[in-house]
Amino acid sequence: MSELKGIYALWYREFKVFLRERSRIVSSIINPILWLLIIGGGIGSAVSFSGINYQTFIFPGVLIQTVLFSSVFFGVYIVWDKKIDFLKEVLVAPISRTSVFVGKIIGGSTDTLIQIVILLTIGYIFVSSGIMTGLNFNIISIITSLAFLLVTTAGMVSIGLIIGSQMESPEGFQLIGSFLIFPLFFLSGALFPISNLPPWLAPLVFINPITYAVDGIRGILVGVSNFNVAFDFAIITIFSIIMISIGSYAFKKMKI
Amino acid sequence: MHIIETKNLTKKYKEITAVDNLNLKINEGEIFGLLGPNGAGKTTTLLMFTTLKQPTSGTAKVNNFDIIKQPDKVRKSIGIVFQDPSSDDILTGYENLKLHGLLYDMPNDLQERRIKEVLELVDLTDRKNDLVKKYSGGMRRRLELARGLMHHPKILFLDEPTLGLDPQSRDHIWNYIEKLARDEKITIIITTHYMDEADKLCDRLAIIDHGKIVVLGTPKKLKKDLGGDIIRLKAKNLNIEMLNKLKYVKKVDRCNGEVCLTVKDANKHLQEILKVVGKVESVEIRSPTLDDVFLHYTGRAIREDSPEGGWAERAMHVRSNR
Numbered sequence: 001m002s003e004l005k006g007i008y009a010l011w012y013r014e015f016k017v018f019l020r021e022r023s024r025i026v027s028s029i030i031n032p033i034l035w036l037l038i039i040g041g042g043i044g045s046a047v048s049f050s051g052i053n054y055q056t057f058i059f060p061g062v063l064i065q066t067v068l069f070s071s072v073f074f075g076v077y078i079v080w081d082k083k084i085d086f087l088k089e090v091l092v093a094p095i096s097r098t099s100v101f102v103g104k105i106i107g108g109s110t111d112t113l114i115q116i117v118i119l120l121t122i123g124y125i126f127v128s129s130g131i132m133t134g135l136n137f138n139i140i141s142i143i144t145s146l147a148f149l150l151v152t153t154a155g156m157v158s159i160g161l162i163i164g165s166q167m168e169s170p171e172g173f174q175l176i177g178s179f180l181i182f183p184l185f186f187l188s189g190a191l192f193p194i195s196n197l198p199p200w201l202a203p204l205v206f207i208n209p210i211t212y213a214v215d216g217i218r219g220i221l222v223g224v225s226n227f228n229v230a231f232d233f234a235i236i237t238i239f240s241i242i243m244i245s246i247g248s249y250a251f252k253k254m255k256i
Numbered sequence: 257m258h259i260i261e262t263k264n265l266t267k268k269y270k271e272i273t274a275v276d277n278l279n280l281k282i283n284e285g286e287i288f289g290l291l292g293p294n295g296a297g298k299t300t301t302l303l304m305f306t307t308l309k310q311p312t313s314g315t316a317k318v319n320n321f322d323i324i325k326q327p328d329k330v331r332k333s334i335g336i337v338f339q340d341p342s343s344d345d346i347l348t349g350y351e352n353l354k355l356h357g358l359l360y361d362m363p364n365d366l367q368e369r370r371i372k373e374v375l376e377l378v379d380l381t382d383r384k385n386d387l388v389k390k391y392s393g394g395m396r397r398r399l400e401l402a403r404g405l406m407h408h409p410k411i412l413f414l415d416e417p418t419l420g421l422d423p424q425s426r427d428h429i430w431n432y433i434e435k436l437a438r439d440e441k442i443t444i445i446i447t448t449h450y451m452d453e454a455d456k457l458c459d460r461l462a463i464i465d466h467g468k469i470v471v472l473g474t475p476k477k478l479k480k481d482l483g484g485d486i487i488r489l490k491a492k493n494l495n496i497e498m499l500n501k502l503k504y505v506k507k508v509d510r511c512n513g514e515v516c517l518t519v520k521d522a523n524k525h526l527q528e529i530l531k532v533v534g535k536v537e538s539v540e541i542r543s544p545t546l547d548d549v550f551l552h553y554t555g556r557a558i559r560e561d562s563p564e565g566g567w568a569e570r571a572m573h574v575r576s577n578r
Contacts (some may be wrong), residue, residue, distance in 0.1 A: 002361035009358030017346045019335040020387075085338035092306050093359035184321075256308055 006095030011104025011110065014077075018111045028070055028115045031064045033122065036132075039191075049193050052222060056134045059123055060217035061190025063149060064210060066115055068181050071153050074108035075160025076173045083170075087256055101161065101251040105244070108157035109150065116149050136221050145220045148233060152213040155240030158247035165254040166245075188214045194226055209239035259284040259411055259443045260305065262315035267300050267467075274300040276467035277314065282445065287437050289454040289461030290447045293554050297467040298447040299339065302413055305445075306336050319410045324348070332360075334395035338398045339416045345389040349380055351400050352388060354404060360407040367406075374402035377439075378432055394425025401432060412436070413445045418453060433457055451546035452490070463553050470553045478549045482506070485522035486544050487529065490514045491536040498532050507552070518544070518552075 018024070036055060040062075044054030065107060081087040090100055113160050126132040159180070167173045187201075188210040195206060218230030219225030225232070267275040275297045282288045303309040305318055307327040316323045319333035343352045350371065351405040357367035375381045378398035388396060397417065404412055417433065418426040434457065437444055448454055454461050455475045462472040463520045471478060483506040494515055499508050504525050508517040519525055522541050530536065 005358050005361050009355050012358065013344060013347065013351075013355050016351060017344065020346050047312075085340040085342035088308060088338055089336075089342040089356075090359065092308055092331060092334075092336055093356075094328050094361070095359060166380055 003095055003099045006093065006099045007103040007106065010090070010100060011107045013108055014104070014107025018114075019056050025115070028066060029118055029122075031069075032066050032119055035065065036126070045156035050224065052224065053133055055132050056222060057193075057198050057218075058191055059129045059132070059135060060145075060214055060221055061188070063116060063119060063145075063217060064152065064188065064190055064214050065185055066119060067149055067153050068156060068185055068210070070112045070115055071108060071156035072160040072163075072177050072251055074111060074157055075162070076170055076177070078104070078161060078164035079167050079170050079173050082168070082256070091256060097251045097254070098219055098248050101248045105154055105157050105247070106162055108160065109153045112153045112157070113146075113150065114151075116146070120145075132223065136223055141220050145217045148213060148216050148220070148236065151233070151237050151240050152210070155209075155236070155243040157244035158240070162243070162247050165250045184208060184210045187211070189226075190214050209236060257284050257446045258282060259364075260316065260318050260445070261266060262314065262316040264559055265301070265304060265311055265316050266313045267297075267304060267309065268312045271510055272468050275304070275311075278467070278469065280462065280469065282443065283460075284443055285437075285441060286459040287433070287444045287457050287459035290445065290452070290464060291449075291454055291461055291550060292464035294466045296298065298464055299415060301464070302415055302445070302447060306334055306413060307331055319369075332407075333410045333412070334413060335404035335407065336413040337397070337404045337415065337417060341396055341400070341418060343388050343396060343400055343403070348383040348385050348387055348389060349375070349391070352399060356403045362407060370406045370408075374406050375406070377435070388399070392425070394421050397421065397425070397430065401429065405436065405440065405442075409442060411445065414444065414446045415447060416448055418448075418450065424531065430456060431432050451550055455546045463550060471549075475546055479544045479546065482518055482544045482548060482552060484518050484520035486542050486548055487517045487519050487522050487526070487543075488514055488540040489533060489536050489540045491533060494533050499502060499529070502529070502532065518548075
């Protein structure tokens, strides 16, 4: 009981802070829209893949991009908590470190989930107003893609928290975070189809767990995928479980 | 009964022994001070008492619970106000306290009642719905003090409670601490650099240096043990050797181009001392303060900066290490 309450406490804090940092929400929404309208619209005017408009093609990739940035960079907050003594205040409370970690994951995932829901809504508006075509929006497709995104988010928040638990300075976190996010994003097939890649590129794309998240969501929302959607889901779930396990271990060992 | 009892408590880092076979007993209900220069091991000791750091060897009992074997029970018995700000400044004062209540599994009605009580205690009731960002340094400290008390701890740890505050805020915080010790009947353990603070608040104090207790006692006794009053002399060509020969001169120190003597019954012997030293530019007699006690036991050499300092110091330390 007390552990659950502790988890709720951490979530409560993250959520309140998220709601108060409006600039974070605004920028997290504006960026993907720019990608969709400018990159998607610009490249889309000349390019289409197997009859699918480029804008539509990258929509799942833009969703994942939001997940990557918002989730991983959530970890920087733990570095700030460390810089002041707030982290100590939490760690000295009579709850286990696992609960602290779980609370952080739920907090970070909530933040990301809210942004994702807003993006899906924008996508829906674009589709119904004719700006984008060919996206498959119905209750089932929305719920299944949310499940995909949520699992991916939990794994990525864990990665952010693992980095955060090891770092002493926010600048250092920024550096490592970017080093990680950009390859994960560019090598995920978010921006190009992965069926005919040159031999040097293909292995890099196929060992990237994010590839399977993008592929799965594309399968659900656009109707084209390289792999079976269930297979995609299995891969990303295993990946997230591994990351959560490493994360909770890293939290137990975290020095203050 | 001892509320805290340590047994050869030791903490070693790679090369340094931060806390060295510490044996200390703290009585229930007292205000106890841990004093010492930078890097003496005060904060490390506190972090071990609060289970945030594991001792290398030895152990301690806090509220009769072992800090290694029963950390959860120890945590439930203590409250702590950390050296650096530890409240979230994007939350309001009330929200910070609510967060604390949740973390300590307080029942809802008790939580609300205590929030009201502790806010009143530190005079922050009017500001409870303001973001902590908008608080002054002193208000933020008061909020953290209130928070440390909220769950009725048996022992409250205060790590440098007035570091960086203006004299008004310090005076305020001191009053609260004294009020607490009286009204809530808890044991309070303070680390501080400020000797006036220790003198005013502490029932007993220990001066720690290089991880060991150098001396322990009541402020009054420590001052008395210096063996006399302080005479401060300013003069050219002082005959220090002659001074050292006088029986009632306990100690001769050079400080800032002047000479400080520790003299038994200074009023009685001033005439003779002046005769020995000859012409002086100025003379000052005063009773010893805790500053004198501190310098007597820890010496006058300036300590190397250690990362144990304040927030800014530590941040700079991190930077310079990169």
